[in-house]
Amino acid sequence: MTLNHDPALDAGSGLPEETLRELRAIGARYPQARSALLPMLHLVQSVEGRVTSRGIEACADILGISAAEVSGVATFYTMYKRRPVGDYHVGVCTNTLCAVMGGDEIFERLKDHLDVGNDETTDDGKVTLEHLECNAACDYAPVMMVNWEFMDNMTPQSATQLVDDLRAGTEVRSTRGARICTWREAERVLAGFPDDRADEGPAAGPASLVGLGIARERGWKAPEGRTAGTTSGTPGATAAAEQADTSRAESETKVEQSPTDTVGGKGDETSTGEGKKR
Numbered sequence: 624m625t626l627n628h629d630p631a632l633d634a635g636s637g638l639p640e641e642t643l644r645e646l647r648a649i650g651a652r653y654p655q656a657r658s659a660l661l662p663m664l665h666l667v668q669s670v671e672g673r674v675t676s677r678g679i680e681a682c683a684d685i686l687g688i689s690a691a692e693v694s695g696v697a698t699f700y701t702m703y704k705r706r707p708v709g710d711y712h713v714g715v716c717t718n719t720l721c722a723v724m725g726g727d728e729i730f731e732r733l734k735d736h737l738d739v740g741n742d743e744t745t746d747d748g749k750v751t752l753e754h755l756e757c758n759a760a761c762d763y764a765p766v767m768m769v770n771w772e773f774m775d776n777m778t779p780q781s782a783t784q785l786v787d788d789l790r791a792g793t794e795v796r797s798t799r800g801a802r803i804c805t806w807r808e809a810e811r812v813l814a815g816f817p818d819d820r821a822d823e824g825p826a827a828g829p830a831s832l833v834g835l836g837i838a839r840e841r842g843w844k845a846p847e848g849r850t851a852g853t854t855s856g857t858p859g860a861t862a863a864a865e866q867a868d869t870s871r872a873e874s875e876t877k878v879e880q881s882p883t884d885t886v887g888g889k890g891d892e893t894s895t896g897e898g899k900k901r
């Protein structure tokens with residue numbers, strides 16, 4: 624696959640040459656180069672602190688699409704920001720369940736405490752506050768996120784302490800274990816450049832695994848998988864079912880190894896530790 628690479632455009636983009644090289648490297652990962660746009664925009668954010676016009680132009684030039692197409696994507700997804708984001712993007716889930724469990728109260732408290740409105744950044748440039756829709760972590764409501772790491776079972780008090788710690792430069796961990804990095808560092812990971820910390824903290828907490836435990840107790844199994852164009856009983860279907868069983872077994876083994884099955888997981892009321900998503 625050939626990506627557009629016009630040195631004259633690089634010189635005029637205003638982005639560092641290293642960033643342009645990495646943008647092209649992301650594009651080369653995909654059979655259809657335009658599929659790379661989402662991680663490329665994350666990389667732009669990691670360098671620019673937001674999706675800038677020159678970042679849009681660079682993505683368009685490299686992918687051979689129009690700036691309007693790039694802009695259309697960047698303005699559709701809420702994880703792409705056109706205004707500068709602080710060192711820490713603090714999200715408060717105010718969707719239905721979190722809202723009634725205290726999310727609305729937390730959001731109002733933080734607006735007062737930080738003296739900012741929704742999608743605004745504190746004067747010191749440290750914290751950007753935003754209300755979020757459901758984070759698919761309702762079993763830990765009310766939920767917050769810092770740079771897309773989960774903060775479970777929050778209260779107005781723990782929320783204010785959290786932002787105070789972030790602004791003071793104190794090391795903060797997700798309630799699931801991961802150390803909180805800066806928003807730009809997190810954006811680089813989302814662009815596909817790992818920071819080798821993916822295994823900090825468990826993948827799922829105890830409350831999220833309750834259904835799995837019940838299924839095991841009762842011997843429930845997922846239906847056998849099928850591949851397109853095959854029917855049950857054919858060699859293809861049998862192979863697909865075996866593949867599904869293997870994948871399921873591997874998945875369950877991973878869950879069994881999760882630290883949350885032992886101690887210290889968030890949701891364990893005896894835990895004093897804070898317990899991650901990645």
Ligand code: FES
Pocket residue numbers: 716717718719720721722756757758759760761764766
């Ligand atoms: S409603 Fe907040 S995580 Fe689902």
